[in-house]
Amino acid sequence: MARTDLTDLLSFATVSQEGSFTRAATRLGVTQSALSHALKGLEARLGVSLLTRSTRGAVPTEAGERLLRIVGPQFEQIDVELAALTELRDRPAGTVRITASEDAAATVLWPVLARLLPDYPDINVEIVTEQALTNIVAERFDAGVRIGEHVEKDMVAVRIGPDMRMAVVGTPAYLRKRARPKHPEDLTAHRCINLRRPTRGGFYPWEFERKGQALNVRVEGQLVFTSLPLIREAALAGLGLAYLPEDHVAPDVAEGRLVRVLKDWCEPFPGYHLYYPSRRQPAPAFTVLLEALRQRG
DSSP: OOHHHHHHHHHHHHHHHHTOHHHHHHHHTSOHHHHHHHHHHHHHHHTSOOEEEETTEEEEOHHHHHHHHHHHHHHHHHHHHHHHHHHHHHSOOEEEEEEEOHHHIIIIIHHHHHHHGGGOTTEEEEEEEOSSOOOTTTTTOSEEEEEGGGSOTTEEEEEOSOOBOEEEEEOHHHHHSSOOOSSGGGGGGSOBOEEBOTTTOSBOOEEEEETTEEEEEOOOOSOEESOHHHHHHHHHTTSSBEEEEHHHHHHHHHTTSSEEEOGGGOOOBOOEEEEEETTSOOOHHHHHHHHHHHHHO
């Protein structure tokens, strides 16, 4: 069926429902002459008269009544479905899949989800925690959360957290037995607690910067983890120096359980960003979550 036939059928149904070319033209946003021309064209193609026209209005003929019984319910159903789509926009539903580091999931995503989801019972969220950088397109994730400087260039990146700083910490008892490091290279003389890369197999380097001078240090020690909370526990047990996000150890430093060193070498860097493909149209459920996270950032 040609697109003009559908348009003309809608015009016929509207005139029949309104009983007037004037009211139907206003409802459809067209001129009366255009509407009349469309109806005459439809009648000519079908070879029957569909409307009886008079000064009092327009009423369907017998053929028109039969056609109206066919197409009228169809157009009504279309209106119902379009309204349902509008409700879906107003009441977002669906599943949002996000890949994030364990720290990002716990410190950034979870506080927002705990407040948001009770108001949106039709939104489901799946968070996969992993340290490795994931190809979110290939793995069918809606988005990922990583530190800003690790986000791929072809992605839309939205800041969802403040700048971050790292902290090198150890217990007072540990530091009493060894000279406090004054320079990052002094760490090679210390027992340090390492974080293993999940994919490459090596250890994350400890990254430092001061006044534009950047320096990466490879450290060694008795313990290796893939979990930041366990690294903190090992540091509190006096088993070495730890390299952790500042906010993870701030209470321990404030209460004297841990002592911070090399603070002047730990400058701020871009915090967590949510990223997603630039060519993908975000679904309503994802948009709701994105806006909540954006406000947090």
